[in-house]
Amino acid sequence: MADWQTLADKVRHQTRLSHAEALSLAELSSEHDDELLALAGNLRDAGFRNVVTYSRKVFLPLTHLCRDVCHYCTFAKTPKRIDSPYLSVDQVLDSVREAEKMGCKEALLTLGEKPELRYKAAREALADMGFATTLEYVAHVAKRILEETSLLPHINAGCMTAEEIAMLRPVSASMGIMLESASERLAEKGMPHYGSPDKDPAIRLETLRLAGEARVPFTSGILIGIGETRRERIESLLALRDVHEQHGHLQEIIVQNFRAKPDTKMAQAPEPDLQELLWTIAVCRLIFGSNMSIQAPPNLSPGVLEKIVGAGINDWGG
Structure with a gap:
């Protein structure tokens, strides 16, 4: 393991940590936690001063339909549990116009991964609207939002090809996909990504790479507490840093903490404690430096927001 004081000095001088140095943080003794958090907070201040943003x-x-079966997800539903496979354009525009009156600036389009590959109901609904794929419909909806309102579409469309990114690029201000984890182990039998082909880290990282080649402003991040180790978290963050250093398109990294929810396979799974979340945020800040925007969702950590800010974030998201 790299000497802690040597690492701390590099951080104070805003010198990039190597892969080996970053990975050595996984073995850092808890006696250094307070110093780690202080370093991360100071590094954030160097880049963002005392400004914390939100959208x-x-x-x-x-659509809530999805072909994946992530064991912690409550977003995805089957056709029998929803009124309609897709929101209509009119429903979307009604919501956006109400949001516009309330001062909103961003329209966040979320959806499941390629539901038409799994559900006949999705294929039929798309055909009735004149579309072959969910992403074609996303492009149409985003175009209407852009043309008819003042809000800017941000699209979380899952894994995409270069052609799909090119289709969505003209109708969105930015896009995003959570890497969640670069660990292939989490897709093994009994693990949370088993049976979810779109959670293959290589496929998600390829989407990130293609977005970089297309110069698309992109958001990504990791999900902690789903069975990964601290080292695997760092490996995931380094994978994101690698693609960003190659293309310069990542505008924000999200550190999201798992919350156990009823009616999921992981309903009884232990959640990461506050110290794990703070440690991960701080390590993320050390890996990405002072200028990367780092977010943690505030709704997942009520009552401790001041501590999360202290660990190195500068943004609360939407």
Whole structure:
């Protein structure tokens, strides 16, 4: 392991940590936690001073259908549990116009991964609207939002090809996909990504790479507490840093903490404690430096927001 004081000095001088140095943080003794958090907070201050941002957004779940079966997810539903496979354009625009009156600036389009590959109901609904794929419909909806309102579409469309990114690029201000984890182990039998082909880290990282080649402003991040180790978290953050250093397109990294929810396979799974979240945020800040925007969702950590700010974030998201 790299000497802690040597690492701390590099951080104070805002010198980039190597892969080996970053990975050595996984073995850092808890006796250094307070110093780690202080370093991360100071590094954030160097880049963002005392400014913490947020985005006024409207959440638009275009479809809750998804071909993946992540064991912690409550977003995805089957056709029998929803009224309609997709929100209509009119429903979307009604929501966006209400949000516009309330001062919102961002329209966040969220959806499941390629539901038409799994559900006949999705294929039929798309055909009735004149579309072959969910992403074609997303492009149409985003175009209407852009043309008819003042809100800017941000699209979380999952894994995409270069052609799909090119289709969505003209109708969105930015896009995003959570890497969640670069660990292939989490897709093994009994693990949370088993049976979810779109959670293959290589496929998600390829989407990130293609977005970089297309110069698309992109958001990504990791999900902690789903069975990964601290080292695997760092490996995931380094994978994101690698693609960003190659293309320069990542505008924000999200550190999201798992919350156990009823009616999921992981309903009884232990959640990461506050110290794990703070440690991960701080390590993320050390890996990405002073200028990367780092977010943690405030709704997942009520009552401790001041501590989360202290660990190195500068943004609360939408």
